[in-house]
Amino acid sequence: MASILSVRGVSKRYASGHQALGEIDLDVEEGEIFALLGPNGAGKTTLISIICGIVNASGGTVTVDGHDIIRGYRHTRSTIGLVPQELATDMFERVIDTVSLSRGLFGKPRNDAYIEKILRDLSLWDKRAAKVQELSGGMKRRVMIAKALSHEPKLLFLDEPTAGVDVELRRDMWALVRQLRDNGATIILTTHYIEEAEDMADRIGVISKGELVLVEEKHALMKKLGRKVLHVRLSEAMSAVPAGLADWKLALRDEGHELEYEFDTHAEDTGVSALLARLGELGIGYKDLNTEESSLEDIFVSLVHAPKSTAKGEAA
Amino acid sequence: MSFNVHAIKAIYKFELHRFGRTLMTSLFVPAITTSLYFIVFGSAIGSRMTEVDGIPYGAFIVPGLIMLSMFTESISNASFGIYMPKFTGTIYELHSAPVSPLESVIAFVGAAATKSMFIGLLILATAHLFVDMPIAHPIAMIGFMLLIAISFCLFGFILGIWAQSFEQLSVIPMLIVTPMTFLGGAFYSVHMLPEPWKTITLFNPVVYLISGFRWTFFGKGDVAMGISLTFVAGMLAVCLTVVWWMFKTGYRLKK
Numbered sequence A: 001m002a003s004i005l006s007v008r009g010v011s012k013r014y015a016s017g018h019q020a021l022g023e024i025d026l027d028v029e030e031g032e033i034f035a036l037l038g039p040n041g042a043g044k045t046t047l048i049s050i051i052c053g054i055v056n057a058s059g060g061t062v063t064v065d066g067h068d069i070i071r072g073y074r075h076t077r078s079t080i081g082l083v084p085q086e087l088a089t090d091m092f093e094r095v096i097d098t099v100s101l102s103r104g105l106f107g108k109p110r111n112d113a114y115i116e117k118i119l120r121d122l123s124l125w126d127k128r129a130a131k132v133q134e135l136s137g138g139m140k141r142r143v144m145i146a147k148a149l150s151h152e153p154k155l156l157f158l159d160e161p162t163a164g165v166d167v168e169l170r171r172d173m174w175a176l177v178r179q180l181r182d183n184g185a186t187i188i189l190t191t192h193y194i195e196e197a198e199d200m201a202d203r204i205g206v207i208s209k210g211e212l213v214l215v216e217e218k219h220a221l222m223k224k225l226g227r228k229v230l231h232v233r234l235s236e237a238m239s240a241v242p243a244g245l246a247d248w249k250l251a252l253r254d255e256g257h258e259l260e261y262e263f264d265t266h267a268e269d270t271g272v273s274a275l276l277a278r279l280g281e282l283g284i285g286y287k288d289l290n291t292e293e294s295s296l297e298d299i300f301v302s303l304v305h306a307p308k309s310t311a312k313g314e315a316a
Numbered sequence B: 001m002s003f004n005v006h007a008i009k010a011i012y013k014f015e016l017h018r019f020g021r022t023l024m025t026s027l028f029v030p031a032i033t034t035s036l037y038f039i040v041f042g043s044a045i046g047s048r049m050t051e052v053d054g055i056p057y058g059a060f061i062v063p064g065l066i067m068l069s070m071f072t073e074s075i076s077n078a079s080f081g082i083y084m085p086k087f088t089g090t091i092y093e094l095h096s097a098p099v100s101p102l103e104s105v106i107a108f109v110g111a112a113a114t115k116s117m118f119i120g121l122l123i124l125a126t127a128h129l130f131v132d133m134p135i136a137h138p139i140a141m142i143g144f145m146l147l148i149a150i151s152f153c154l155f156g157f158i159l160g161i162w163a164q165s166f167e168q169l170s171v172i173p174m175l176i177v178t179p180m181t182f183l184g185g186a187f188y189s190v191h192m193l194p195e196p197w198k199t200i201t202l203f204n205p206v207v208y209l210i211s212g213f214r215w216t217f218f219g220k221g222d223v224a225m226g227i228s229l230t231f232v233a234g235m236l237a238v239c240l241t242v243v244w245w246m247f248k249t250g251y252r253l254k255k
Ligand SMILES: Nc1ncnc2c1ncn2[C@@H]1O[C@H](COP(=O)(O)OP(=O)(O)OP(=O)(O)O)[C@@H](O)[C@H]1O
Pocket: A014, A015, A016, A018, A019, A020, A038, A039, A040, A041, A042, A043, A044, A045, A046, A047, A085, B255
């Protein structure tokens, strides 16, 4: 498959002197859903803004659909749709007018049927004559999505589309994203929820302090990162892990009050049920069980603190 | 798509729509202001000063009144048109759209200039209720109005890009344009001034604009029409260059 987006050595230093992006290289294939993850301030929005033409890069080149974003801006910008992170719409305009304005801005002739379809897909049709300021926050976000889709983009950027959005809209939104992808669009999204990336994306990139520390196919990544820890709170403290439990890699914590078992959530057999059965056989009583998943934040922390070369090495 | 006509139309329509929301104030304010000027200047002063350069005082001040309103309206409408998206953040869409700088300027300035023309003609119509207004060169009059509307809307557009607060947005019209207009012979002929004020006044470019506009009504102005046109063309050229430079460098538009 051809790559629809190709980023080469893109860097950004803001006027304030802040180096928001190091040198980013990234390729996104046509038709894939790519999730960009990273802690606050990592540079996700900056990278998206450069590709869309909102922020000027300090260095490097970006090619979208075979055209350079500066020299071929007419082509690249009509190819791209953007739902920005911040809600910014004309508050005094009617929903349908602001969506139609977007279509015109992107150089497309008027098409009432298409606009109606988008508004219906986003459950905004009933609100089409309402002023944007009369809508709730979640509905305003839908308006932003409708604007981004108004010119039938091939490449769609969703910058934290699910921030402040309820479960239902989130589900609708992902259904819509899948539908768009099925129709051939490429989607690049950012999110702070790993389940979302896990659910939606084909590939995941992790960006930290302006560096792309990892780009990996989702399943491979989840396997690598999908580790969980089981904590077994013992009824009676023990001084050492009993020999009968040697088959599991266990650690004793909290002065012998707790057994800790780290396992792979994606493994065929996690070993959890066998472990609990064995505890019963050995007559080891426990008061409580809980599992702990390495959170996205933990992953970031480990990636950020790992020396750059290792992180890249792991990714390769 | 070599020229994004759809975008120009979309922005133009959107801007006129924005004006439409405040249509009543946009129309009433100039109409009422004009009437007030007539009552104060036309009747109170005009009754003592019947003629200037052989023109009845009431009619004499009309071109200046129109210019005064068109200057301020052009600047404020055009500057708001581009400042508001910057302020609310909706400018992201313009930046991410396949719209060239020239297309943006045509659309934004075109919409603001349309409104200015409307206001200018409305004031002229209001003035007709008070005085007899001859129009010696109607086509030149409309053409001159159009040039003024475009020039000042361009100036407003630049101001809107430059401004980083609402205060900055209003300070230039209040502190520079209005005083320059009042001192630029809106309500008197430069020939009425004693020296050295007469010479000093000739450094004020607004003098040439008002004089030129007055010429289209009465066939005579304070200075020759050619000089007036040179000033208008000069202003247009300067504004166009500044706008071109702003877009080229992304000045205060892009981070
Ligand atoms: N206009 C600006 N001027 C100066 N620095 C900026 C500007 N915009 C962003 N930055 C800085 O650049 C860095 C990256 O910001 P960016 O918005 O790209 O982060 P992000 O990954 O999108 O974060 P978040 O998850 O919070 O949205 C941050 O340190 C931010 O403070």
